[in-house]
Amino acid sequence: MNKFKIIIPIYVLLLVVTASCSDDDETSINNVDPPTAVTLVSPENNTVCNEGVTFSDTETDVLFEWEQAINASSYVLQIINLNDGTSRNISSTSMEYTIRILRGASYSWSVTSFVSGSNDSAKSAIWQFYNAGLPGENHPPFPAEGISPQAGSTVDEGSIALQWEASDIDNDIISYSIFLDTINPPQVEVGNTSNTSLGVAVSSGLIYYWKIVTTDEVGNASDSQVFQFRVN
Helix, strand or coil, rough: CHHHHHHHHHHHHHHHHHHHHHHHHHHHHHCCCCCCCCEEECCCCCCCCCCCEEEECCEEEEEEECCCCCCEEEEEEEEEEEECCCEEEEEECCEEEEEEEEECCEEEEEEECCCCCCCEEEEECCEEEECCCCCCCCCCCCEEEEEEEEEEEEEEEEEEEEEEEECCCCEEEEEEEEEECCCCCCCCEEECCCCEEEEEEECCEEEEEEEEEEEEEECCCECCCCEEEEEE
16 A cells, blocks of 8 residues: 555656646746747849859849848748749848749749747748849749739629739730639630729629730730639
């Protein structure tokens, strides 16, 4: 009986110590301040990037730079080729990274901040640029961004206005072709306009998908991503 009297208190004490350590660890993690979002520096937004080191006729080495975020211990740089939709994610502990990318292509980029000991993160703004190609070429438009209806939102049936925004290095956009459909990707062209909005009619109980094809004066075109909304 004496053996049981000794073992039971020790076992209980171990449980208390273990619980205490777990609470301390959880408190330590919860006390880590979240990181802030970085400010992007270069390549600049909506510009032609001419500062890369030419590797070949088709590729350049481009330096991506951003300002240090408060409380951040590491970063993930995301680069998306807007021509084909491919993306790359690069981890870094510094505020710059050089990457070899294609010449004559449009890209978007952003940086996400992380801090050790926490699941918190913060994402920067998303910038886009055109990586310079061969001299004298015309630049294709950047893919348009849908403004309204917001992606994933719900609207009332009847007439609504599709709205978007787009930019082009050469400032020579001449038209937008709008595709709207109940299948994804949308196949039906519902209008072609030089404006950045278009009125359409939508029916109750359906999910709609839409995209914008932007065309410039020399025939360069870019497709936006597909946006989606639901009708009450």
